[in-house]
Amino acid sequence: MTRDDAALRALQRIPYGLYVIGSLHEGVPVTMIGNWVTQVSFHPLCIALALEQDSRMRMFVHASGVFSLNILPSGGTEIAKKYLKGPAAEGGAIGGRGFAAASNGAPFLRDASAAIACKLLHEVEAGDHVVVFGEVVDAVVSSDDEGVLTLRETGWHYSK
Numbered sequence: 001m002t003r004d005d006a007a008l009r010a011l012q013r014i015p016y017g018l019y020v021i022g023s024l025h026e027g028v029p030v031t032m033i034g035n036w037v038t039q040v041s042f043h044p045l046c047i048a049l050a051l052e053q054d055s056r057m058r059m060f061v062h063a064s065g066v067f068s069l070n071i072l073p074s075g076g077t078e079i080a081k082k083y084l085k086g087p088a089a090e091g092g093a094i095g096g097r098g099f100a101a102a103s104n105g106a107p108f109l110r111d112a113s114a115a116i117a118c119k120l121l122h123e124v125e126a127g128d129h130v131v132v133f134g135e136v137v138d139a140v141v142s143s144d145d146e147g148v149l150t151l152r153e154t155g156w157h158y159s160k
């Protein structure tokens with residue numbers, strides 16, 4: 001096994017959740033499936049996401065200065081599929097599913113067991129991704145079930 005193969009296999013063992021990232025495109029709520037997400041600060045509460053340099057979501061977050069993190073319940077693979085193509089809001093729904101606007105306008109999905117809305121703080125280029133740091137400005141917990149959809153549970157992989 002080459003060093004690069006070993007590195008990729010090792011990296012694939014880092015456990016991740018499987019989330020729906022939200023933002024705004026010219027005021028319209030938009031979404032994207034993502035897994036490279038982490039909390040990075042307690043005071044203030046901050047999280048970071050890695051977004052593909054050339055992705056639409058990267059442009060939407062850069063332009064709007066807002067994003068949301070929607071946490072899906074364990075067992076939610078079929079729900080996550082609804083967001084695989086990155087649907088935008090249409091007729092009051094996203095991918096046919098309900099949502100509400102967070103205080104900054106980013107979408108909080110009805111499918112999420114909890115969701116966090118952030119204002120963009122920093123963007124740091126990291127190879128083929130941009131790490132966006134956001135301060136938490138709004139949050140909702142809509143279920144006491146703490147089981148979270150994981151990347152492993154979906155059987156999906158994030159690869160190029």
Ligand SMILES: Cc1cc2nc3c(=O)[nH]c(=O)nc-3n(C[C@H](O)[C@H](O)[C@H](O)COP(=O)(O)O)c2cc1C
Binds near residue numbers: 034037052055157158
């Ligand atoms: C399982 C899975 C995980 C993903 N994780 C990320 C991620 O963490 N960051 C990211 O930018 N794109 C991620 N993607 C890809 C995005 O969902 C999206 O397809 C990509 O950013 C291109 O979007 P665009 O065609 O709208 O520009 C992931 C895709 C899948 C299927």
